[in-house]
Amino acid sequence: MLIDAANLYFRAFYAVPDSVTAPDGRPVNAIRGFLDMAASLIDKRRPTRWVACLDLDWRPAFRVELVPSYKAHRVAPAGGEQVPDLLAPQVPALLDVLAAFGLATAGADGFEADDVMATLAHRDTDDVLVVSGDRDMLALATDRVTVLYTGKGIAKLEEMGPEQVQRKYGVPAEHYADFAVLRGDPSDGLPGVPGVGEKTAAALVSRFGAVEDIVAAAQAGDAGFPAGSAAKIRACIDYLGAAPAAVRGRLDVPLDEIDDTLYAEPRDTAKLAELAVTLGIESPVQRMSAALAAVGV
Numbered sequence: 001m002l003i004d005a006a007n008l009y010f011r012a013f014y015a016v017p018d019s020v021t022a023p024d025g026r027p028v029n030a031i032r033g034f035l036d037m038a039a040s041l042i043d044k045r046r047p048t049r050w051v052a053c054l055d056l057d058w059r060p061a062f063r064v065e066l067v068p069s070y071k072a073h074r075v076a077p078a079g080g081e082q083v084p085d086l087l088a089p090q091v092p093a094l095l096d097v098l099a100a101f102g103l104a105t106a107g108a109d110g111f112e113a114d115d116v117m118a119t120l121a122h123r124d125t126d127d128v129l130v131v132s133g134d135r136d137m138l139a140l141a142t143d144r145v146t147v148l149y150t151g152k153g154i155a156k157l158e159e160m161g162p163e164q165v166q167r168k169y170g171v172p173a174e175h176y177a178d179f180a181v182l183r184g185d186p187s188d189g190l191p192g193v194p195g196v197g198e199k200t201a202a203a204l205v206s207r208f209g210a211v212e213d214i215v216a217a218a219q220a221g222d223a224g225f226p227a228g229s230a231a232k233i234r235a236c237i238d239y240l241g242a243a244p245a246a247v248r249g250r251l252d253v254p255l256d257e258i259d260d261t262l263y264a265e266p267r268d269t270a271k272l273a274e275l276a277v278t279l280g281i282e283s284p285v286q287r288m289s290a291a292l293a294a295v296g297v
Contacts (some may be wrong), residue, residue, distance in 0.1 A: 001047035001115045004132035005105070006055045007150065009094060011133065011236030013087045015153075022280040030090040031097065035284035037154045038103075039291040042262070045129060045148075046295050049260040052098060053116040054107030061110070066246040067239075069189040075156035097275050100290065104260040108253045120247030120258075121145050121181045136188075136247060138165050170202035177295045178211045181240065190247065193236045200226055204233075211244045261290060264296030 012033025020029040042050065058081045059071045076082045093116040098105060108117050114134060121128045121140050130137050133150040141147050141162050149158040158164070184192020184199035196204070207224055208214045217224065218233035225233075233240065266272045266289070276285040 001041065001045060001050045001129045001131060002120055003050070003052045004037065004113050004117065004130075004134060004137070004150075005034075005039075005052040006058070006113060006135045008037055008131070009091065010087070011150065011153070012037060013084065013090070018086050020280065024278075026089065027086045028090060028093070028279050028281055030087050030251055030278060031094045032281055032284045033290050034094055035097070035281065039284070039288040040154060041131060041148075042288075042291040042295060047129060048262060048295065048297075049126070050262050051104045051120060051258060051260045053113040053120070054105055055113045057110050058112060060109055060112060060115075063246040066242040067190065069191060070246055072189050074189075093275070093279060097272070097279070097281070097285070100268045100272035100275055101292065102259075102261075102263045104258050106258050108255055108257055111250060111253050115250040115253045116255065117281065119251050119253040119255060134291045135185075136177060136249065138169075138173055139176040139249065141165050141176075159267050169198075171205045175205045175209060176215070177244065178209070178250075179205045181211050181243045181247050182214070187246075190243065193240070195232045196229060200229055204229065211240050215240050238295040262292055262296040264293050281293075 004208050009030045013030035016029035016033040018027045018029050020027065020032055022028045026219060032145060040050075059075070063070045074082050095105060106120065107113070108116060114136060116228070117130055117132065117137065118140060126144075129148055130140055131148045131150060135151070137147050137150070138149070138160055141160055141164075143162065147160040149160050150293075152158065160168075160173075162173045165176060169176065169179060171179045179201050180190065182193050182196050182204060184190050192201075203226055208217050215237065216234060218230040220252045224229040231253050272285065276282045
């Protein structure tokens with residue numbers, strides 16, 4: 001099970017009131033919510049291995065160079081990502097709790113969690129569950145990799161394999177990124193091709209495949225294109241030459257060796273007990289402990 005950590009702790013922060021605090025008064029709503037959601041996923045899905053994947057660079061330079069508008073709307077006035085003031089201090093504390101449990105985390109400088117998940121899913125041979133609210137992760141869906149899409153919340157997960165992606169979006173899962181490049185995605189600052197909406201994008205991907213093949217076909221002539229769409233493709237050659245490499249998850253992230261085993265007992269019992277009391281998260285820690293005891297080694 002590969003968890004998009006930032007997606008989950010942002011979701012937890014907004015789902016649990018910030019009136020939930022530690023004994024010293026600091027908010028711990030994101031920590032409590034994250035632990036409860038993660039414990040529920042472990043309890044229901046019974047993975048044997050687990051990694052929380054981190055955004056060590058939420059807006060990598062290589063993506064901005066390719067598509068300057070990439071996530072530009074999420075840049076804070078002083079630079080960096082817009083993160084609520086009450087959430088930012090909770091993240092290091094959450095990572096401390098995960099470490100005390102012995103729950104693995106993974107990240108790499110210059111890469112997003114998406115890239116970490118894509119690399120880990122690609123290089124593994126076991127069945128993989130990818131937990132994320134980022135639709136770009138749907139491109140990972142195969143007979144071996146299932147995306148648990150969190151867009152509607154953990155209680156209403158959408159289980160997305162290749163058949164489900166094809167049925168919902170009309171494109172093969174391996175070409176979801178090509179579909180997104182054409183259609184655009186405001187949440188990532190991805191402009192898309194003007195005049196090419198979801199239906200046309202799906203038709204083009206279904207007919208020609210990857211963006212590179214769509215461009216080649218448009219340059220060769222208008223055969224097989226919906227009316228006017230070939231000209232729209234030709235008008236965006238520069239964007240279409242750059243955007244696919246920005247949208248597709250990287251499969252070559254340099255990652256240290258990860259001990260992703262789920263352990264039945266905490267790796268640092270004393271530290272976990274201290275954090276539970278200090279942060280006032282005894283109940284979520286107990287729920288996570290129970291979930292791990294049921295599946296761990």
